[in-house]
Amino acid sequence: MDGLKVLVFSLFLTAVCVSGAPVEEENPDFWRSQAQETLRSALGRKLNNNVAKNVELFLGDGMGITTITAARILKGQLQNRTGEETIMTMDTFPYVGLAKVYTVDFQIPDSAATATAYLCGVKSNLNVVGVSAAARNGVCRSQKGNEVTSILKWAKDAGKSVGIVTTTRVQHATPAGSYAHSVSRKWYGDADMPAAAKRDGCIDIAAQLITNTDIDVIIGGGRKYMTPKGTADPEYPTDPSSAGTRGDKRNLIDEWIRMKEGKVARYVWNKTEFDAVDPEKTDYLMALFEPGDMRYEVERDPLMDPSIIETTEKAIRILQRNPRGFFLLVEGGRIDQGHHASRASMALHEAVALDNAVARALELTNEEETLTIVTADHSHSLSFNGYPFRGNSILGKSPVFGLDMLPYTTLMYGNGPGHKIINNKRPDIRLVNTKDKDYVQQAAAPLDSETHGGEDVAVLAQGPMAHLFQGVNEQSYLAHAMAYASCVGANQNHCASSRSSAPDTPFRSMLPVLLSAVTMVILY
Template identity: 55%
Template sequence: MYLLLYQVLLFISIVSGKRDIEAEKKPSFWKDNAKKELEAALDAQRLNTNVAKNVIIFLGDGMGISTVTAGRILKGQLRGESGEETKLTMETLPHAALSKTYSANAQVSDSAATATAFLCGVKSNWYTLGVNAATVYDNCESTKGNGVESVLVDSYKAGKSAGVVTTTRIQHATPGATYAHAPNREWYGDADLTEEAKQNGCKDIALQFYEASDMITVALGGGRKYMQPENTTDYEYPKMSNSRKDGKDLIQMWKNKMTSSGFEPKFVWNKKEFDDVDVESTDRLLGLFEPSDMHYDAERSKDGEGEPSIAEMTSKAIQMLQKNDKGYFLLVEGGRIDHGHHSGNAYLSLHDVVAFDNAIAEALRMTSQEDTMIIVTADHSHVFTIGGKSIRGNNIFGLQPDVSNPVNALDNKPYTTLIYANGPGFHGEYFVNAMGYNEPIIKNGSSREDLTNVNTTAPDYLQQSAIPLDSETHGGEDVAIFASGPMAHLFHGVHEQSYIAYVMRYASCVGPDQGHCMKEDDIGRIEYLGSSISVSTANSTLRIQFIFLIILSVVIFILLLLLIRNSLNSKRKANYKESGKAPDVPLSTRP
């Protein structure tokens, strides 16, 4: 009910269009607005303690709070609104908290260690994936016996279906944490393994995906080149070779494996094939739409063969997974939010936030809050800020305080609302280095670029940064958790990031903690005298037994008294008979 009320408020804000400037001048506007929010907040106090049949976790990679705010404004401005008053779909979820993102050995963490935390429930070391903190980075030998299992694995063991959706490659840090164990997150394919790794028997992440694919009903993202031999070329780009050195075609091996297991598999690599998938007749679905990461959403239309949006992939995944009556676990990652920030390009990053939010809306439309827990969070933040003195409704990518009338800083040059603390946009000039990063050009004695005649709203513009780096860095502050559905109220304050995994397990009754399952809805049952009965039935039976025992004890006590009395009377009669005297009147007949 509470989520429905929030969704109604969101719908009203959408259809109302641009803000009513005159109405906002009246105190009654804000009073009425607060009253609606208060009603929704009070309704949210009706806690949903159901068991989560399904769990969907949406992970906005690098989606810190400043990114959420800027994404909110952009989404509103794309609808013709000023933007500040807009609500993202994720912000309509009734429960919210903060997550502490540090890792076992890093104040500011990376996506592998953070994914291990929120998917496996264990904080690990920087750049390590699906292992505990005893594992040393890039050291294969140290991983032995130190792997940790994810909520996806626990869900599969409980009979549920599982899926992974990402806009990066499926071997990347976040999706990889659901099934892989590696001391180096960048061991995407066997070509990336070190000699030490090969000698000690470590496997690349793509191979681990194949080996774990029995557990995964649907996987959608990028990463084709890590799955096929280097002597073959890509489906879409015939001049690009694949990268496996062991000669294995993991895609064909996946098809064979699924078929031999009795499943009807489907592999797709472009939009048309994706759209043509018949969900009812397909048991397993693998979609790899790019050799590496998928396109940014703002550039998706440039793909000649076409790519599905993250919302479309989410919809297809849910359709595949909901065929299992026992429920499912689904990870959906908006992974290129992070990549846009690393490139110093807020335009690409924030448009991916909007696309990511659309996927959340699609999931809410397709599921019920009564049996589906939905979590939206981030693995870490970025050194990305919203500042200046911008007026209401100013273009989020524009100069401040007003695009049409910018105000200069002390160096007599204008600046934008959005700025990075570090990154490639240092002086405004950069080149693409051998690693594919935007490396800033540093000139001795050069000063900040004059933005007077620069189009800062262009898709390829890089926001200025205070420190020159070829890749902007993560931020170390806490990130938001938004949640709805069964047990979502367990997100309520400031939590360790590893806590998220335990809430998902507890809410959905997978893994070792089954306490939430012991209730009358027959999810938790007790074996009693050879029969399986619900807890409430067992309680009623025990109460009846207790009452029966009390009654039985009273009856036995009365019978004992009668036996004692009769025994005493018999002894008196015997004594009188021996003495020749007449017996007295029995005790029970005396007046």
């Protein structure tokens, strides 16, 4: 009987799903016309050799190419379309390349080593951040002398404003790569450090956040690493796991405010306070919305925590007041955490949210002077396969006759805490609901946590010098290319000529006439 149901189900989908595709796609002229339009756009593309006044780096943590494809389909399906034809904001970027993500010591990387590569321009070892490969994981004594600085610091030293926005804790590996030097990415606060590391002079990442680089905008989670042990959290005062953790009794938030004396510095921890921050009257902003990582987008309380779109916008509006420009790192960090839990639905919704933040950033900036890059630090074991019909739910649920037909589920993890597959049979296939946000996707090899992938990741760019981000490059190349485009860091030999070739202003175009007039007055 089950075999008959599957047969009827297949015939049903053949009739319904295929006919659900846009009818114009059956006409060859639809595809020919689309191709010609794309060709005209490519042929009309002009190189933008301007110096980038601003650089925006959008980092999807764990957002491999499979994740981008699946998120594209989800974004369309959330808009009641079949999904495959959807155009993400990042899809519109004209220049695309690949980055090789291996570390000095491992084939497959973590977020700390990769952050060191694309932010500091140096490949390093697994689990260390802001130090070269001469430093050893967890060995404090190996850190001294092996610290490397990031493009965020290079931009600040050049007089630009700088900011970090993340959906994780601000002490997490990706944001930490922009300001910290640590032989352990897990030394979020001093309570996370072994006594030997403290004796040898190493400093926790939270303390480095307020001392290493003068960061104008800091937005994310991570309150508990900033306050003394036992300090009640303002949002969860009765939860001991949310309380402050610092053993040194320092209140880093208060210290940060005192360090900004003479400037307008705001610290906020909820959306009401965040919304009240006036970008035009704010020099510095620290916004920490959770004790640890921020909530997943689909679980976020919009009355308490802003979206990544809102945090990105606030950061840009504050940073762009600087006439010299800015550097901004925006991390969609919980894409990675959704994958680790084999919760593909959560990961994909996070990727869609990041793409929406990219769209908002483009609305707020000028492509002629702002270099915008979207990339990932690494991928995951997520695969997208099978022979699903057009428009099949990317999250996999195909309810017919009361069945969840998992053979039509197209997303699967190579490993992780998903449903075990035994003898090619999946247990309890009638009991799952793949559209449930808490659904744990199937995994071929059961593990406590799903793992990273090691294949190259996409690098998408638009704006000044965006053509530098083409081809297959080492991930460490990205920091140097961003620095070259924005004339920060060591390689600035080209900058004077680039600035002198800037478009004429009305005064500039009148300059020869004025000089001629002055000369005539002097002579006669």
